[in-house]
Amino acid sequence: MKQWLWMILTALLSCGVFAQESSEPVESYKDKVVVLKVGEKSLMNKHSFKYWRKVMKRAEAEKAKAIIFDIDTPGGYAMETADLITRVMPELTIPSIAFVNPEATSAGSMIAFGCDKIYMHPRGSIGSTGIVSGGGQEIGPVMRAKIESLFTSYVKIVAKEKGRNPDVMKAMMFRDQEYEFADGKVKVAKGELLNLVADESILMVDGKPLLADGIAVNIEAILELEGMAGAEVVSAEPKGLEAFAQWVGLTSPILIGIGFIAVFMEVKTPGFGIFGVIGLSAFAIFFVGNNLDGNLAGGWLFVIFALGLLLVILEFTVIPGTFVAGSIGVVMMLGAIMMAMVDSDMLDSFKDSKDGLITLPVLIGWPLIYMTVGIALAGVVSMIVMRYLPSLPMYSSLAVSAELPSGTGVENHNQELVGQEGVVITELRPAGKAEILGVIHNVISQHGFIENGSAVKVVSADGMRIIVDQVS
Known part of the structure; x- marks a missing residue:
């Protein structure tokens, strides 16, 4: 058996041990504000969700002061986002803050919904959370009914946990009815989706803002409003x-x-x-x-x-x-x-x-x-x-040029075998072995299966393979 086989097996198993025992990052998040950037294509990258889950769990374990999602995205994968904010984010005991800077559309708005607080950039907008397929096409009626039923439950859970108006979230997700908020200052016609700009998001309704907790020009302003001025900020980039x-x-x-x-x-x-x-x-x-x-x-x-x-x-x-x-x-x-x-x-x-x-x-x-x-x-x-x-010229540097003794089965002059006849000594399906001129060769059948003991003829040969056909 080839020496390299054992090298590969040993290396693969060694890599497994290395991967299992790789050390954790040494920089601590303790008492720091951890910023996660949700960029234009972040929610269309499966690996972003993995990394965010890892950072959130680490920030929780190391008792970070807060996590801020710096959001500027047109959206992405709905199911992965929903899983993130219904399974991972609710387990956080440290504050989670969304900074809409300046766009949180579709799945981006879902990330904001899942946070404890929402702050808007002065030019920010949030909403249009309607669910579409991965390619952006409209979903069929049966599948849409199933998905919207799931997300209706999600809206109720998040609205209750975060103390938000569920109708605002529904107006952003579903087009089945018209909505009116803040004494008619914000209206959504049936068949449309709600999208709020910064000033609209902080309109007061029954003593609390319609959606956002405030407007801020940057993260430092958010920290000032949240009583965390001067806190060390760390950007959690891979x-x-x-x-x-x-x-x-x-x-x-x-x-x-x-x-x-x-x-x-x-x-x-x-x-x-x-x-x-x-x-x-x-x-x-x-x-x-x-x-x-x-x-x-x-x-x-x-x-x-x-x-x-x-x-x-x-x-x-x-x-x-x-x-x-x-x-x-x-x-x-x-x-x-x-x-x-x-x-x-x-x-x-x-x-x-x-x-x-x-x-x-x-x-x-x-x-x-x-x-x-x-x-x-x-x-x-x-x-x-x-x-x-x-x-190709490079092949001569890869092939063995020395002629080996007859009978080893690895001679380099395969071209000389063209036209020679031999006998199959293992079934060809289509690969197998044949004896040609007293030497055993690895061969490939030109036309499929050939039985053991059949006479064959070499029709082509090079340094890579020997092609044979059955003698009729």
Whole structure:
């Protein structure tokens, strides 16, 4: 068995230990005001939610003075946002403050609803929280009824917890009726959604503001109004391992593709070389980064992936043609890769969900898409490599130039085999082994299955593969 196989397995398992035991950030949030930036595309990035959950839990544990969401966004994923503000934010005992600076539209307004206090920039606007599909299209009537029923419950819960007028939130979310607030100063016609500007949001109704607690030009002004003037402010931007983890999360399809391409190339070339190093590195970065990103890429998944890789390599090098070990190995590898990208907190929400906010498609949708893209990338590039690599000048530096003794089964002069006949010694499905000119070769059938003992003829050969066809 190739030396690089053990290197890969050892490296993967070592990466698992590293990921499990990675140290926490050393800077403390104690008695500080933690600012989380909700930017234009933040709510369209799954990794933002993971990072915010991590920061909020850490701020709570370290007794930060407050958390401020600095919001300027047109919106994003509704279900993930609802999960954040119904499961994580209610557990906070430290104050949470929303700063609409200057736009909190759609899911951005939901973040503001979930905070204890809301402050508006003088040019701020909040609202238009109507729910649409991920692509921005209108949702069908049945699905809309189901989703709006869920969010009606959410509105009631949040309005009660935060002491806000539920009709204001409903007017922003639903278009089924007309609304009127502040003695007619704010009106919403049926079929429209409420969107409040700063001055409207602080209009007094029954002794309390319509929605926002005040207007402020910056975070320092908010701290002054909240009696926290002079408090140390820290911006919770991803740094170091956290930034690395988010980068890996976003580039996972590319890492998957590179890993599979490199493993394929390494199997096709003798010895342990550059492709083995690339494949090892790609999968190591993938698993470590996803673990740090808050996904399920823990030690047990490393073991499953490593065992799957072992079975696939055994299929190519020791027991070709059976496809049993290889098929099981592929399933184990793909299962481990997909599960490695599942968000741990979202999985908890899925298991605990009583209201159906987090469904199975929400849980595994993006991991499945990322894995599919990575495999497709690997497939396309592998086909190009199979077709063009042997003719490229760089290939001569990768191939072994020395002629090996006859009988080893790894001679480099495969081109000389074209036109020669041999006998299949394992079934070709379509890969297997055949004896040609007294030497055993790994071959591939040109036209599908060929039985053991059949006579075949080499129709093409290069440094990557030997193609045979059955002799009629």
